[in-house]
Amino acid sequence: xxxxxxxxxxxxxxxxxxxxxxxxxxxxxxxxxxxxxxxxxxxxxxxxxxxxxxxxxxxxxxxxxxxxxxxxxxxxxxxxxxxxxxxxxxxxxxxxxxxxxxxxxxxxxxxxxxxxxxxxxxxxxxxxxxxxxxxxxxxxxxxxxxxxxxxxxxxxxxxxxxxxxxxxxxxxxxxxxxxxxxxxxxxxxxxxxxxxxxxxxxxxxx
Numbered sequence: 603x604x605x606x607x608x609x610x611x612x613x614x615x616x617x618x619x620x621x622x623x624x625x626x627x628x629x630x631x632x633x634x635x636x637x638x639x640x641x642x643x644x645x646x647x648x649x650x651x652x653x654x655x656x657x658x659x660x661x662x663x664x665x666x667x668x669x670x671x672x673x674x675x676x677x678x679x680x681x682x683x684x685x686x687x688x689x690x691x692x693x694x695x696x697x698x699x700x701x702x703x704x705x706x707x708x709x710x711x712x713x714x715x716x717x718x719x720x721x722x723x724x725x726x727x728x729x730x731x732x733x734x735x736x737x738x739x740x741x742x743x744x745x746x747x748x749x750x751x752x753x754x755x756x757x758x759x760x761x762x763x764x765x766x767x768x769x770x771x772x773x774x775x776x777x778x779x780x781x782x783x784x785x786x787x788x789x790x791x792x793x794x795x796x797x798x799x800x801x802x803x804x805x806x807x808x
């Protein structure tokens with residue numbers, strides 16, 4: 603239920619549900635059980651949704667350390683916590699620290715999941731965003747371009763993640779002062795979005 607609450611923007615309710623689940627699992631399963639650690643990560647994500655990045659960072663760090671101990675460095679849950687920690691750091695403007703962890707998460711996901719896995723592609727975009735926040739637009743552009751090419755291949759040109767990468771690449775190009783290329787990318791994005799909108803069936807009459 604907490605995940606649904608988050609998608610609806612009900613972060614306070616999501617936080618309460620996550621906290622209840624964490625307390626129950628710690629009591630019943632113990633503090634190092636994988637389900638307990640998953641609840642810990644969910645709690646930190648709910649805190650991020652509330653804008654409480656510092657507290658989220660601390661809980662993600664704790665969850666990550668325990669997951670590395672219990673599950674191993676290359677477990678998908680550990681890698682998700684690694685990525686979430688980097689995002690929490692990024693939310694506080696700690697871009698260099700976030701970049702370092704994003705690189706680590708990307709390298710491990712490419713090794714464990716493969717270069718075309720959706721989680722790997724998300725790590726690419728997360729890393730590129732952290733680079734962009736530091737003004738490293740050329741490096742960000744190269745990674746966004748790579749992610750976009752892979753997402754078009756794996757997910758298709760109209761998938762939301764693909765469209766997000768198109769927008770990210772356009773912003774990176776704009777940051778480099780490549781306004782014409784950025785405008786062209788935004789135009790391509792608009793064409794796809796208009797096509798999706800026009801292809802939706804009309805609402806049935808009431």
